[in-house]
Amino acid sequence: MDEHALRELAEERLRALAGPGATLREDQWTAIEALVSGRRRALVVQRTGWGKSAVYFIATALLRSLGEGPTVIVSPLLALMRNQVEAAARAGVRAATINSANMQDWQSVQESVAAGTVDVLLVSPERLNNPDFRDTVLPELTASAGLLVVDEAHCISDWGHDFRPDYRRLRTLLTELPEGVPVLATTATANDRVVRDVADQLGLGPAGGETLVLRGPLDRESLHLSALRLPTAEARLGWLADRLGELPGSGIIYALTVASADDVASFLRERGYEVAAYSGRTDPAERERAEEDLLANRVKALVATSALGMGFDKPDLGFVVHLGAPPSPIAYYQQIGRAGRGVRRAEVLLLPGPEDRDIWAYFASLAFPPEATVRQVLGALADANRPLSTAALEPMVELSRTRLEVVLKVLDVDGAVHRVRGGWVSTGQPWTYDAERYERIAQARRSEQDAVLGYLNTTGCRMEFLLRQLDDPHASRCGRCDNCTGRGWSAEVSGQASSAARDRLRRPGVELSPRKQWPSGMSALGVPVSGKIAAGESALPGRVLGRLTDIGWGNRLRGLLGTSPDSQVTDGPVPDDVFDAVVQVLAAWDWPARPAGVVTIASHRRPTLVRSLGERLAGIGRLPLLGEVEQVGDGARRANSAQRLASLWQGLHVPMELAERLSTVDGPVLLVDDQVDTGWTMTVAARLLRKAGAREVLPFALAVTA
Template sequence: MGYAWGVDELALRDLAEERLRALAGPEARLREDQWTAISALVSQRRRALVVQRTGWGKSAVYFVATALLRALGEGPTVIVSPLLALMRNQVAAAARAGVHAATINSANTTEWDQVQQSVADGEVDVLLVSPERLNNPDFRDAVLPSLTASAGLLVVDEAHCISDWGHDFRPDYRRLRTLLAGLPDGVPVLATTATANDRVVHDVTDQLGIGAGNESTLVLRGPLDRESLHLAVARLPSTEARLGWLAERLPELPGSGIIYTLTVSSAEDVAAFLRERGFAVASYSGKTDPAEREQAESDLLANRVKALVATSALGMGFDKPDLGFVVHLGAPQSPIAYYQQIGRAGRGVRRAEVVLLPGREDREIWNYFASLAFPPEPVVRQVLDALANAGRTLSTAALEPMVELSRSRLEVVLKVLDVDGAVRRVRGGWESTGQPWQYDAQRYGRIAQARSAEQQAMLDYLDTTGCRMEFLLRQLDDPAAAPCGRCDNCTGRGWSTEVSESAASSARDRLRRPGVELPARRQWPSGMSALGVPLSGKIGPAQVAAEGRVLGRLTDIGWGTRLRELLADSAPDQPVPDEVFAACVQVLAAWRWAERPTGVVAIGSRRRPQLVSSLARRLAEIGRLTYLGAVVSGGEGSLRSNSAQRLAGLWQGLSLPAGLTPDGPVLLVDDLVDSGWTMTLATKLVREAGAPAVLPFALAATN
């Protein structure tokens, strides 16, 4: 590698300014901190952390530095980037700077060989990779070593993801430690983020120092306030009032924007309501089809929609300079996460509106997400023991039946264990390394305490009478934090919370509209034979259920609240309430089944026997159907943590009512569908008893 210690700084800056103008326009000029970072990377080959507000120009630093390093004959820049939306924007931005960028990610697998060859041939200036790709066995073993050896610059975008103190920690980012340790001497490293407080800065700085010898990491932190943002909180008494408010105020909000919700179902429900009111909106979440997500982003960028109703899946890296507003229906559980999301607005406009509409259910949703944190040591030891005892490679699907973890949590645990050196990802799955591993209970406990403190800080933000922007900036340890003079508290001018009766009524009707489709499971979990259960592959056509219905989802903004109250652990068992039963009748009346059921079978409940029995019997009575009894549940599937474990717990525990002989389709009734395996296995039994079809129906689904 050729070192640039002797490069003329004035000439280098002139070249940097020229590249910036190609990227950002003829009037663009480098900020002093931008130049300091570029000079540190190109002339001094240092490692640097840049913490600056969104829209400040962090990407300009690494694209300009890339252009200069390539002109000096250095290898390509490798950018570790967390989101596909971010990658798409960065490829376009790089082209404007005369930099050829390419990506390797899960959405372009057919292009990987071509991209890798282009990198090898020197045709690619910037390669963007997802953090997940760093430990893909083929990429890690066949591509990464040569890429690391030839890289001219390593960039870690959204670097707060490295730190498990960060609001959006991602285990895959921890693999960067290995990458940093393996870099040749003199390869500069740049990490960038807009959302890092002192604790995260110190953690990221420590990790950037891995493999850097005694040279310290340069930290450049700037003021995070953006003068275009006008923050406000509007408290409304109910969910229908919040939706009605949104329907009436949306035309007043400038340009196009983002409406954030806390759950996928809320995003879908709110988008459906606003479309019924005549607004051009689309929902956007991690469950949205990738092609639909890309189309939704394109529609928002081109102002073809008024808003995207989105979960946090639309966040880091989405770049629309003229985004006019961000509204939150429900408060995120961290002020720093909130700042990151509102930072999407107001980059290229003089004024952008930021409004938070908190809900009573916010804390329940926070508690749910908190329950998905890193599991306790005995559960993690199950994973290590299962791999060690297997003595061979196990896929995630094969490992899942052996441990009491859901698939998503198991994947997180494996990623952490991989970084810690206790397991290794190989082609076909995972294997034990045999290395000792220590459960860092103190650290996990401190992280849990930090998350709890963040939640309290979010509640304090809602209640503060001081400047809202100053409050957020102090959470980010911004030394320049000061009253903004723009928010509702600074100006004394907030949004009206009046909602017309017609808007509230329309929202109420939408929220009270009962009924959600319940897809049938069509595949048994992998690895059931290891648990002594003879089920595998596709569920046969003579055993599968028809598409079912539930009154609502626990995460719904409408029926969700009432159902959470009815099905809470602390709620007393009781006969089905009349208003809930009336809504169930509405769902059944609107159900366009192929053949009307002739009988009703309940799924016996140990926790809520009155509720389920009364629901099934009343449905049979009002529908003039035959009540055929209850499936007895003696297993403990509901206590298990993943599909295979739940199904195994149910396998020996479910039995049909004595003498069940259905003479037509059966309505199968339960209170709550979680994993869906109770319904699926009960359907199998009822159909094997002679029912030509089974129609699952429950009060609620978990999601």
Template sequence: MVTSAAPGTTVGSDSAMREAAERHLRALAGDAARLREDQWAAIHALAAERRRALVVQRTGWGKSAVYFVATALRRAEGAGPTVIISPLLALMRNQIAAAERAGIRAHTINSANIDAWARTYAEIEAGAVDVLLVSPERLNNPDFRDRVLPELAAGAGLVVIDEAHCVSDWGHDFRPDYRRIRTLLRELPSGIPVLATTATANERVTRDVAEQLEVGDDAGTLVLRGGLDRESLHLAVVDLPDSTARLSWLAQHLDELPGSGIVYTLTVAAATETAAFLAERGHAVRSYSGQTDQEERQRAEDDLLGNRVKALVATSALGMGFDKSDLGFVVHLGAPQSPISYYQQVGRAGRGVDRAEVILLPGREDRDIWAYFAGLAFPPEETVRRTLDALAQAGGPVSTQRLEAQVDLARGRLEQMLKVLDVDGAVRRVRGGWTATGAPWAYDAERYAAVAAARKAEQQAMLDYIATDGCRMEFLRRQLDDAGARPCGRCDACTGRAWPVEIDPEQREAAAGHLSRPGTAIAPRRQWPTGMAALDIDAAGTIRPEHRAEEGRALARLTDIGWGNTLRRILAEDAPDEPVSDQVFQGLITVLAAWPWRERPVGVVAMPSATRPRMITDLAERLARTGRLEPVGLLEYTRPQGAGPRRHNSAQRLASVWHALTVPDRVGAALARIDGPVLLVDDHTDTGWTLTVAARRLREAGAEAVLPLTLAARS
């Protein structure tokens, strides 16, 4: 329980308030803790002046101390609980633990603790909650937004927006759900202070966030911005020729790095591969990504916090808010797209130690991966208008899944667009999906283009960081518009001391062997997409077993750090249509040899291709010869354009291939002559629907079973 002011003092006076604030800080951070002047300025603005403030300070500076101390002061005066909008469960767990150390009763509402919501609401009403942490996504949940949030906001003693750069679409990690905060601010009763905090905001983002904080408030936002240097960080870049060398280097030098730390990768596949290799080499590591089971993620975090592992090999899912004061190193296996994002991640290290190593191992393929993930720009106006029209004509709520049948956007991008439109007032999320509001809406093409240009500029700046011969810390601080940026005297450029680039031959051989292991599973589709009737496709519910493909295999994922590099090159849009190399072909043979199928295939069928007909037909013929399989032939398209341009979601892709694929008579006759499964060969699979429809057509034509085999899988 939060303690009140000491007897005989008045919290309303500045001296008494500061004395109480210092006491609360010591309860939170230890007897030696003292408030920084900017911490006190922020606390005073919140607790005494009831203002809105934006604090931009480096990680580890003590931003959470500001809102916990302000919470204690406000609660001692009888104010309601503090509402903290926080982006990640890891951050919430750390904040709750910190609050409990100071006697502050903190609870959270998020997707992982639904069973506890009712009890939490009851405790809030009973006054037994000092701090409530909610995710930004919760702000637009219809029930929470309409029933819980208004009452919660009206009774709040303080509202905190953590990682506030997410509010701005100029920020490196913009999230549409964060824009809902503007609506919350507009509806707050007067006199409720608001604090926004971030460690990674340049001047443009700072101005944008400060302006958004002023919504519904005439006093103006107090901005407290400090220097972003951390004297413990020793930055370095180790430029190596290929992914084998980078993996070898990491295995070779991991034990030389101080304490425990984080190895960041750009993709889930890279995190999995790297962790597996390092474990094979005897290192205590675990992988961590957005696809990791929630309980497993928490165990991994706990293992790192307890120094039971040398490192977590993680994607950016382990980013904002992970708090380990003695983290000794951060290594990046591949460069993030932005120096600002990079600095946010390396800021995890060196908070409570004298020296932390920060090493970037850039890859030649980084730009390809950036391009692969670059599809999150706001869609073109035609697509947005089509979405609004579809909602307007529906006459009721439409789920995201059903919208996919009418709008050619991938699920994640469609949901992101809808969230932006929701904040703009053009649509509204309700029970059962989304509805159009009918409110006028303008497509801000100039702003969207400027944001896209800013992203490209950030990528170039990251390349410039890698190539610079100047101080690396100064470079990063200038990207963040830190007025105090100057040479740090610690990085590899300042000291002239670079990490060695020589690779131990045994380590390289082991890394090469690991990365050359081919094969990734292709899970068969089991359910037709929702809403196909709207596209005149008679497919709904479960795919019948007698029409279904078996589990397939791809040589690798396009995002893999081993085979993925080769596959991205030979499957690039401007790559020539030619037979695959012997190396790639032998990789496929290895995949076939390790495939635990229920029954060995007896024939080979090739998919038709408008772009790589020579590659696919040659590959099918070579597989038939090598495996002594029956060359069944080639499926055909029913129209010259084939399946048409690439589609971005399941419903649209299924519609494009449903009537496009056919089994010619000669293939049907060949299927009648063989007894057993057939391989279905293609260059790559993306949504999986081309293989699904092809398998159905082959099963209907008499194939006993269909085993898809592709060079690449999209993810």
């Protein structure tokens, strides 16, 4: 097929996809021609809404018409997959997905691909190392694929703002592609370093070569950027309640934590707005329903965490508001890029908070662990000489489940471990801890955080600032942002909204669900428990004053408990304002029976705080202070549930005097501590108290970590 005929066919497919008046951009055609005629590898870095998906759907249609195999698209989020399946259908391309949410369909999808009735298969990066998929499905796909597409390609790079270990497996896939299979990588957020890194990786393998890089201007004229500093969380939430109705159309309100997303959504609903919360913890069916409601403008906003970041396509999105700043200007650009694609004006507003740095520090603490800890993982797998599941491996290492999963993925990509049915095995291959690389990455993250503060403080053009962070050679003054125009949003908050926000944020009390199941593999640590926690040994549902991640009580509790990165713990009696809020929580607690006594848990870090809290609760409730559960050992928090439980199993003790007093109490005991992290301290202490004679145990603490 000659170039003219090929382009005519491409234009025809575009009109089916985007409407009768659509025409291909020159870079779109350059990419399509390179893939279809040149069978090249290309990286397209273009703003959200530019039409990157049109490139791969049209290229797929053309390659299929030439008799080539199906396109495989590696796509990171389920919401994005759903959008892409619908878009493919408009282009006359039959698409299907394999991901964690449709396991029941995998067999039929694989059969459809083999039968040639599917043109595009979208897979999540996690599927690339699922043993069944990797060993049985992927080799056949690799051999028969007509095109490989890597969506959100910045995830490949260590330097990308959303690096994912699963994406690094694409390096192996690229080296195994047969000669003549084109590859397309796309992203809207890549600076020079990420572009070089991704382009180099695309050139891997005998079928590689020089990567074609197509990079366009990232500015979008519809976006109007502003930043507004408000003094308190109450002011920010009250401001939003006052102004949400003034924002155009429907949009997204980003929050930094799941807790704040839930709290903000709840408050805005109380103020009469149709909004929904959306996070990684939201039930999949509920998430899909929320996406559909926003697409159909049935809600004013989704109050979302970054779980929605790359995974949503709504051309008429009218605004994006951030309650709290993301830790990277590139991540910020990624999220605001969802707005204004199909409208003349979209409002983009950042409302930073004093807790932002604490939250950044928390996520930074989850970075790749020190060498000694990683060597623990390798040693445990080598000694086992058999596959170990993540749950079985967890008690043997000083890592939380989440961090252990990341370490295993990185070690797998590096060739040191291998995922098989039943878990993970050591390959026996030598492995080097690249400390220099990990420190460079950590330094890059710190620089990104400094750049966010620079964005907030700049008196220059905000869009130009963001685009320079992305090394956009077209970056220039936008003429639209609050700094360019001199017209920003008013910081005024009505008394009614401010008062309502203060009441909502200062409303104390969060339910504390008891642990139901013992961790796996405890026998390896000398702890004789497994399975469900017996009803006669467990606690009842408890309460805490607030979460450390709350935008209301969180700030007060982080300061009191010394959990902020720069804070120093100063032990002392419970402050009056905190105790008054505790009393409110107890007054509102719908316990099955009133407590008949108070027991505290001995604290290594804050003994005076916990003891005074127990004494004052006993005094105001006219209850006997029965004593305290003693704690021996260093009191250090362990990295995961299994090791934490093993430490507490040996370290917690009910003294004889306390056991004797428990026998005299006819009713539940209130078990008091300062902070709940994993929940195992309360669980073990409650078990000991039940065995010592307590009828029931009601846990109470000032704070819960999340």
